Amino acid sequence: MLESIKSTDTRTDPYKVYLQEDEIPTAFYNVRADMHTAHAPILHPGTLQPVELADLEPVFCTELAKQELNTTDRYIDIPGAVMDFYRMYRPSPLVRAYYLEKALDTPAKIYYKYEGGNTSGSHKLNSAIAQAYYAKQQGLAGITTETGAGQWGTALAMASVYFGLDLEVYMVKASYEQKPYRKTIMRTYGASITASPSDTTNVGRTMLAEYPDSLGSLGTAISEAVEVALASNGTKRYTLGSVLNQVLLHQSIIGLEAKAALEKLNVYPDIVIGCAGGGSNLGGLMSSYMEDRLAGRKAPYFIAVEPASCPSLTRGRFAYDFCDTGMVTPLAKMYTLGHAFMPSPSHAGGLRYHGMSPILSQLYHDGLLDEARSVEQTEVFEAAVQFARSEGTLPAPESAHAIHATIQEALKCRESGEEKVILFGLTGNGLLDLSAYEQYLTGTMSDTIPTDEDLARGFATIPSLPGIQ
């Protein structure tokens, strides 16, 4: 008989740290109250004047509109009924990636905050339940939204059924037809789903008249969902899963929990890494550490990772642009590729938005978000498979962008011998992204990097606003 295989257990930390349920943070952190430079005001698309509460109230629940404009309250209490829901699936685990460290033979200490353990499969549920709560509190009948790959729609369906709200989801037609599974989950949770562009809205009919075969885009789906809310005689409001200040506010729970868990281990990260599409995950993950930086304390080095196919931070312009393709939403000053920029359909997963959270855009512009880098998707999936095989969990393609950068940083530590502490956000699991994995494994996945001409066509759609910077 051979020798037993020895345990390789050399833990100094546990693999996973769960806060107690009563240690879940009870207030969101509002980074805007601490920002050195406020982001430029959101502009009304008709008047081009800064929007006020009254402008937002037809679109958003009043309380959420207030949060959108709030630059003064550093902490905002989480309502008790939202805390109830959080306790069903939070705290999410903070995991020490011992096996990835070993596979990389790195002296770096790698931690990740895993948000993919709930049925929606991602961190989107954190904001979905807050948005559903405020809609219910306002006595609304229902809410509308758009969804691309479906994570946000799924999260909002779970949140809506909890509060007994009607939910109408406009789902990008490409996903509606090719990714039926999240549609089924949404229906299981009682949502009604329409493929976008659709004939149920003016925006959709216009788009279909011009492009009858359009497979849709997030921008168009946003326009449709907003139009339906505006046409509801005040009984419904629109909700959005990323980009907005209110979303980053709600997602701050990721960073607050991560910091509380790391403090139990007496660990402070040197580097914080998050994937960035609209900015909801990175904005949330880094919130509690950005608070340190803005207060002038020691802080980590922050890295945003975006897809090379949709490189708003790394190749976009910092300018006012519409948040949607249909130009019905307000304009925000942000890093943008132009509201009509259309990323290649061969790109897997989310992170396909043309713009970036105004908060993150301003922090990046000011050098407070230290670095943005873009990654090609075949490299991303190579990192995803390495992570899956070493750590067990199959990551979402979005999250794998952060994994890729984490591996790069950990390998730098192997070169230099530095024992840096890296925290990254594992925003979701990849169980409903298996067709993308299949493409990668069979060698049929291609990288899709826009040419300068592609970008120029997008930039041409950024509005010129004389007198406004």
Add this chain to the structure above:
Amino acid sequence: MLESIKSTDTRTDPYKVYLQEDEIPTAFYNVRADMHTAHAPILHPGTLQPVELADLEPVFCTELAKQELNTTDRYIDIPGAVMDFYRMYRPSPLVRAYYLEKALDTPAKIYYKYEGGNTSGSHKLNSAIAQAYYAKQQGLAGITTETGAGQWGTALAMASVYFGLDLEVYMVKASYEQKPYRKTIMRTYGASITASPSDTTNVGRTMLAEYPDSLGSLGTAISEAVEVALASNGTKRYTLGSVLNQVLLHQSIIGLEAKAALEKLNVYPDIVIGCAGGGSNLGGLMSSYMEDRLAGRKAPYFIAVEPASCPSLTRGRFAYDFCDTGMVTPLAKMYTLGHAFMPSPSHAGGLRYHGMSPILSQLYHDGLLDEARSVEQTEVFEAAVQFARSEGTLPAPESAHAIHATIQEALKCRESGEEKVILFGLTGNGLLDLSAYEQYLTGTMSDTIPTDEDLARGFATIPSLPGIQ
């Protein structure tokens, strides 16, 4: 402004109890050492004599073969390298189903042990990693197995890559063609997968010659995987995810953890409910409480729930039968529908096995497993959707059998006013079973109950063994 929606938090327990990583049990419980009546010996298919270690060693790793035959050691230490892996995804949470209780308006207290949080999506990983460990320890090059819907194959792929073992999976052709996603996960973890019946084995070629369009069965896939292991010149062994004594041994970790977590709450269940296909989950979940019953202490009422389409306990015969369709495996005395019984292909999910774990069969025969009931699948999915909407987590169809019985028992408590404590096993999540949910939601799911004639055809394949009871 309306009043805030009040928190409904009336917790006496936390929602979720996680043991500390150092509280994960370090030994498996071997119920056979305590059974009042040993199950009848497994018989060699050629000699019809009780199998001995030497008979099993060509098929199973030696250490697993010893476990298969072990009737004396009450506890068997979990190897350190297996504990390492368990700490990556265990302890699994014990959840108090507050929101289901509220939805049912029941005084019952409902707890569930959730095993679906890992990437394999089910409890199968608990035995997969143990089986892979003993194969590696024995110096084997690889292992073979079969998989139906794919949970077991996925779990074994994760376990095999961890120990650097080759894995050949024979996947029932119906699932291989119609459920491509678990196949992709298995490939991500480096497994090679063959649709069964295949032309790579004698059993497969014989089946294909007779039924060229066969979509396969678990029984046939088992035969193929065993044949490949036997033909490997001793470099490979066969592994199985259910039915076997060794599997119930490994799955005892579910019950040991559940009991330890409930003891932290000072709670002892009145009823323990598990779904039952081959018996791995129920056998594991109830293990630690069955220990109480066998010792004559207070114990819960045990309920096994099986599909009406494959009712081995409720309509089967307690008799010696082959464990596979191809009749290459030993014979076990168990509740069986006949090794050639073929459940309707319209049945969703697992639990499609013709037999039942010999341990559970004996316990049921002796009245120690109190009750078995069968449920039709439309009722099962009704329970699944109710659970998903109230508790958040989308359950696997298999697990939803246990949910259905739990709801029945909780509603009885509402009638009687009794505050019974119910513990059930939520064996997995339903994220890769969404086509079945879609069938249910669109009203295209049918119930598939075998007629007496169907059963008679299956029973006719149970071998007649003169002189052997």
